């Protein structure tokens with residue numbers, strides 16, 4: 001392609017992260033093609049972009065091939081919440097595996113650079129803490145999370161093989177728990193569940209004893225990391241996340257405090273294979289690109305609470 005302006009395809013572009021990414025790319029003056037099957041994505045998320053002449057959206061499912069002319073591809077299509085990816089696990093595998101094959105085939109044909117949204121779930125229930133990119137993970141191949149975890153792992157394999165075999169210009173990011181405005185009320189992930197429950201004065205559902213940990217990254221920080229990696233020349237997987245680690249109980253207490261809610265905690269059964277600890281080592285991406293997150297949990301939660309107050 002000879003034109004200066006890049007055309008960028010964002011699969012999963014009507015979802016939580018994808019819609020923020022479309023918006024950022026338009027601000028940076030790219031032509032943006034948003035592709036989504038609207039499973040967990042919403043037209044509402046991209047409503048304010050529709051009138052932008054540099055924006056188009058296509059209703060399409062990446063388990064089917066598609067022919068397009070693009071310069072960059074961000075492959076984000078895949079439900080990310082356990083509730084949604086476990087609803088139809090076979091479809092989740094197809095989205096990850098066939099979706100990756102179709103997007104990589106497209107990248108190969110048009111010589112586009114392609115970035116895969118992988119996940120901290122490739123580390124499974126990790127024995128290494130914090131998790132570094134060199135760690136191969138501890139994943140149950142036959143459990144209820146496997147459709148997602150193993151789906152993302154085979155997608156990484158496909159990316160590396162298309163790179164080695166066909167010289168496709170790949171990037172892989174392993175995203176750790178990310179939160180912020182535009183998560184669905186019924187998303188099912190912990191931050192949105194707790195904020196919605198706190199605002200409604202309903203019991204806060206802590207799964208298990210709540211001692212399990214996660215590291216939460218605010219979406220605006222993640223977006224800067226995504227672009228930094230896309231613009232880098234690194235073809236190896238890179239962690240993107242916020243290394244501040246909290247137990248689920250600590251998260252619940254923070255949300256109760258910040259919302260001023262009278263909600264009480266209740267404990268529910270912990271889901272099978274729920275990872276015990278999770279925290280990214282981000283030294284590699286920081287060294288390569290200078291990226292690191294800057295929004296702390298309280299700041300990010302306040303913005304997220306504000307969003308849910310408006311939509312509830």
Ligand code: NAD
Pocket residue numbers: 011012013014015016017018035036037038039040041042060061062063075076077078079080081095099117118119120174175176177178179
């Ligand atoms: P999301 O569910 O809000 O977005 C996923 C989008 O993909 C939705 O718009 C959905 O409709 C679309 N989609 C799903 N299957 C599709 C298919 N077969 N064809 C076309 N579109 C399809 O989730 P999110 O949190 O925005 O996550 C986006 C990506 O980032 C996912 O690939 C997810 O695995 C990855 N990721 C997210 C997190 C996180 O904490 N949010 C963490 C790790 C990885």
Ligand code: UDP
Pocket residue numbers: 081082177188189190191193194205206207208212214248270271274275
């Ligand atoms: N969790 C919880 N209550 C909820 C939702 C989730 O205690 O209402 C816990 C869940 O068991 C896990 C952690 O919060 O230990 C993060 O869950 P989430 O689904 O957000 O993401 P993931 O497990 O994929 O990291």
